Structures are given as structure tokens and as C-alpha cells.
Amino acid sequence: MKNNIILFLVTMSLSLGYSQSTIDITLIEISKNNKTILANTQYWNAQKVQYKTGNSLYNPTVEYDYLNGSPANAGNQTDFTITQSFDFPSVYGKKNALAYQLGIQADLYLRAANQELLLEAKKICIELVYRNKLQIPLTKRKEATEKWLTYFKKKLETGDGTILDVNKAEIQLLEIKKQFFENASFIAKLNEQLTSLNGGTAITLNDVAYFDVSVIADFETLEKEIEAQDYIKKTLEQDKVIAQKQIDVSKALALPKMEVGYHYQGILGQTYNGIHTGISLPLWESKNRVKLEKAKMTFAETALTDHTNEHYFEIKQLYGRYESLKSILGDYEKINQSAAPIKLLDKALSAGQISVLEYFVELNYYNATFNSYLEIEKEYFEVVVTLMKYKL
Template identity: 80%
Template sequence: MKNSIILFLVTMSFGLGYAQSNIDNVLTEIAKNNKSIQANTNYWNAQKVQYKTGNSLYNPTVEYDYLKGSPAEAGNQTDIIVTQSFDFPTVYGKKNQLANQLGIQADLQLKAANQELLLEAKKICIELVYRNKLQVPLTKRKEATEKWLAHFKKKLTTGDGTILDVNKAEIQLLEIRKQFQDNASAIAKLNEQLTSLNGGIAIRLTDVGYFETPVIADFDTFVKEVEAQDYIRKTLEQEKVIAQKQIEVSKALALPKMEVGYHYQGILGQTYNGIHTGVALPLWESKNTVKLQKAKMTFAESALNDHSNLYYYEIKQTYDRYESLKSILSEYEKINKSVEPIQLLDKALSAGQISVLEYFVELNYYNDSQNSYLEIEKEYYDVIATLLKHKL
């Protein structure tokens, strides 16, 4: 009988079917209420306005000179000059193009930051679902142990039990109550973290089911999909575009600046007026600016290559872990679920076929196995969340 019980303990199983969760609803609320997301949105919107600033004409200049002549008969001289300076005309088009590309980069950086925050929130939800699921068997274990402790105490008063059995049950109950309280505290803390991420608006997740998992393609197909939607990669690619535009702007700024205006001169009762023009020769001001922007372009290319290499192997490791966990959980699904090990243990103990010590040893073995499964299951969904970050 004991061997049969041990065999059933080894072959216990847990299902993988869950009701639809509210994790997506929680993420929707956080995306709407999170203070960091709101602050980031305002910051990058301000940056886009700033990128458009400074591409207008320079302020016009008005000069007035009144020169008193000496001797007196020399007469006085009056000069009025109104000028408008401007860069070479192609500069303004290049600057607008650069501002547009910087605006695109700002949107990418905002999306990347929001994506990381939502992934953090999703992982908290996964941990919370795991804790909620764990609380179910912990509650059952606590209630069952309390029942057995009362039973052993009753037997002790009638002379049919021993103090050792009571002590074993009390020690077992003490450990289970500790696990129960620790898990309840973890649930409360995780819900508080969700509330914090939700901008201080109270939010709770009581689900004991994770999210529905989409079909994940083979690695070669999947990695192309992820890389195509990787906002960090897109940001680095945008850095290259921006560096190229900055080179074009630097070259345009190296062209002569010009000014036009009106010049009035009055002297000895005579007046002169006409057009004022000028050219600023870019001999020193723009020195090395093109070389600097080319260096930035080289750095952007290196950063993109480095990210692509590291990100590829990061995805590969995560994908390999996903397949490993998927295989482990699939094995659990194949195991016969028809027998409840705890019921067998209870019957065996009630019939006197095993001792109290043997009962709690086998029970702890089963509980540890159940806990391990729940941890593996949690990691499985955590890995999926990481793989599917690009969909947030």
C-alpha cells in the first residue's frame, strides 16, 4: 500500500487550462494612469517642439549712427542701417529634415520606455497570479493539518494517541501557517506595487489564471519578427539617420551666410539710401563640425551592431528556455490526473497503514513537488512575457 502511495505521489499532475485573465485590463489601466508614462509623454512632446525651434530667420538688426562734425561747418552725419541675416537657403530645408527625424526618434524612445514599464507591470501580474494560485493549496494544507491536529489531540485525551503525533502535527501546522502568512504578505505587497504603477489608483488582481499564449513561431521566424519591432533597435537605426542629417546640416552651415537690408545716410544736407548686402565667410566657425558628425555616425553604426549582436543572443537564450519549460509542462499534462495523492495518504493514515511521521514525510514530498510545478509554470509565463515584449 505504501509503495502504491509513493508511486501516485510521483505521478501527480496539474492542468494548464485557465480562465481568461484580467492582466491585459490591468496593463491598459496602468498605461492610462502611470505617472512615469505621463511624464515621459510630456517630456518627449516638449522635445519635439524644441527640435522645431531655432530654424527661423535671425532677428533683424537696426543700427543708428549720429556723427557730429568738427569744425562746425563740416556738418553732421546720420546713418541708419536695417539688416536681415540668414544662412545659406539650403540650411533651412536640411534643418527641417533633421527636426523631423529627431521627432521620429523621440516617439521611438517614448515607446521603448513605455514598453519597459509595461513589461515590469506584466511581470508583477505574473508573480501575483502565481501567488494567488499558491494560496489555494496553502489554504487547503492549513485546514487539513488543523483538522489532523484536532484529531490527534482528541485521540490523546482518549488514550488512543501519543504526544509525539500531536507534536509532529503542531510543527507541520506551524510551518504551513508561516508559508500561508508569507504568501499572503507577498500578495498584498504585489497589489501595492500595481497600485503604485497605476498612479496611486487602487487596483487588485485576484486571478488564478495567466494570459492566453499565442503561437510562437520557430526561432528564425520569431527573431526576425522581434527585431523588426524592437524599439531600441529602431532608435539606434534612427541615430544613424539623424547623424547623416546632421552631416548634411553641418555641410550646409559651412556655406556663406548672407545679409541684406536698407542703408540711409544723411550728410551736409544731402541724403543717400539704398540696398545693403553682406557675406560672412565661413573660415573658422565651422571647422571640424563635419568631422565631428561623421564620428557620431561611426559611433551610431557601432552601437547598432553591438545591440543587434547582444539582442540576438539574448532572444536565443530566452527562446531556448521557453522551449525547455514548455516541454516540462507538457510532460505534466500527460500524467494521469485521476488520483488525488492526499486522499490516498489520508485513507492510509486513517487505516493505520502508515505512521504519522510517514504521512507528513510523504505529504511534504507532494507539497514540494506541487510548489516546484507552480514555480516552473510562473517562469514559463514570465519567459513568454519577455519574448512578447515587442507586442506591449
């Protein structure tokens, strides 16, 4: 009986059909319509514009003084000055290099955020496929139990049945209806979540097929591929680059600032005009700035090391779970028998070979086993998409 049950799980799974998955199409729609993705794109584009600001020359300064002389015959004095201040020339190149690296990091932040959102959407799709697949046997169980209940009631009316058989069927039907309507509620809720992720545009996933799983490389190869495309790691690496650029800018800002301009002076009928120059001595303004940026560099290096170690073991655990689930699913596929347990149970009950109680006990065992199979299958695909997140 147990072998027949396991075989039927495989047969049932294949009978559900594996048409072309619509999950990828759903993700494409969400990537186009999701409000968070659109907002993140606008935000980080604005940030890149902001990074480029503040690297132009300071505003020019214009000063005008008109001084009345005293006593009256002392004459009046007029002063007019226009000046342009600027940092040491190397500062502008350092700031441009920093702005460029900040722009790269903005793109990485955007990709990482979008990747996490698409992973969430894909897991919702997987949950929906699982719920859609589960609804098929739940519907069949509900219909079959309703028929048995009608059958037992008729037997009771003719005096061939017992009220105990009717009660058992009613209890069984009550539990199946509970599972049926709960699962239907989950399906509606998950489709609403997809609609929300799709920017409010209605989207429904009725598919009962997941997606084709390409050949997954061995752990060492896969781990290197994931690390090479890990946007979080890339942002942390970029933090180091930016910290170094900040150090360069801080050192450049420690150099003197300068100003040049034109100065006019008129006094007692005489005028004087010429070039104005000045220099700012960086004695206090930049104090400890380089030390601060070096501390940020140290922090960035530590954060990168911590993430690399944690991510490695996270991938290792996921890969181990993937291999375990793949092996379990493979065990179902190795079974090569043709008997279907529900048909055997129905025939046995109709022939009076088993009691109603025995029938429902065996049926519940089968149902629980099949439900477990669907849950394992769902978890397998969840682990796969988590491992393959770097491809989103």
C-alpha cells in the first residue's frame, strides 16, 4: 500500500502537466510596473546628479564700499572689488573621480534592491504554483468525499448502512472543505500580492508548472559565480574604492585655497586699480578629516570580510539543502509501478474488504504523503531561485 501511494504521487504530479511556465513573464511585467523599482530608479538617478554637484567653482564675490570723508575737505573714498575663489587645482580632479565612483555605487545599490524585490516576487509565484497544484487534489478529494457521503446516506435510508459511516464521511468532508477553502483563500491573497508588486495592475498566476531548472554546477564553481555577481559584495568593495577616493579628496582639500580678482580704489580725486590675489591657509578646517576617512576605509574592509565569510556559509547551507531535496524528489521518480492507491481503496471499500474507518485512515495517510511531496517540491524550487538570485 505504501509503495502504491508513493507511485501515485509521482503519477499525479506528472498528470498535472508541465506547460511552459509563466513565472518569467510575470517577473518581466513586475519589473516594468513595480512602483518601488520605478521610485528607486528615480532616486538613484537623482543621487548621481547630486554627486556631480558641488564640484564647480565657488560663486564670485563682489564688494563695493563708499566712504564719506571727514572733515568735509578730506574727500570721499570708493572701493570696488570682484574676486573668484577656488580650491587647489588638483581638488577638482579628485572630486570628479569620487563622483564617478559614487555613481557606480548608486547603480549597484539599485541593482541589489531590484534583485531582492524580484526574488520576493518569484517566491510568491512559486508559492502560487504550489497552491494551484494543491487545489487540484483538494477539489478531487472534496468531490469524492461528497459522493461517498451521498452513497452512505442512501445505504442508511435502505437499512444497509450505519449512522457511524455517515458521521465518518461528514467529519472527513468537513476537514477537506476546511483545507479546500483555506487554500483558495491563500491563492487569492497571493494573487493580490502579485497585483500589488505589479504596481496595482491586476495580474493572476494560474499556472501549475514551475520552471525548468538548468544544470547547477558543483558547489565550488557555483559559489564563485555567485560571488562574482553578488551586488551586495560589489557595493562593499565599492565602499573601499570610495573611501580611498575620499582620502584623496581630503588630502587635496588640505592644500591652500586661492582667490584672484580685480580691485578698484578712488580717493581724493585719484584712482588705483589692479589685480587682487589671496590665499587661504588650511590650518584648522581640515583637521582630522584624513584620519576620519582612513577609519571609514578600515570599516569598509572589515564589512567586506564579514559579508564574504557569512555569504560563503549561507551559500554552502543552501547548496546542501538543494542536494538533499533533489535526492528526495529523485526517489519519487525512481518508482516504476502503475497501481493507483485511491482506486484500490475505492474498490476495496465497495467490495466490503475494508471498513469505512480503515478506508479513511488509509486515504488520510495518502493525502498527507502527497501534501508532503508538494511541499518538498515547492521548497526545492525556493532553494533553487535563492541560489540563482544572482541571475535575476
